[in-house]
Amino acid sequence: MEFFNSAIEVLQTLVVALGAGLGVWGAINLLEGYGNDNPGSNNLVNTF
Numbered sequence: 001m002e003f004f005n006s007a008i009e010v011l012q013t014l015v016v017a018l019g020a021g022l023g024v025w026g027a028i029n030l031l032e033g034y035g036n037d038n039p040g041s042n043n044l045v046n047t048f
Helices: 002-033 039-047
Strands: none
Touching: none
């Protein structure tokens, strides 16, 4: 039973780390979404 307890503890740590990483990535994506007011990044729209 000790093996299962340690395995569950490792899985919990991995899930928490994965969730934290996804949270940071999502926050960065949200903040980058507000930086689209650069006219140079909209070049593809003007080619049609």
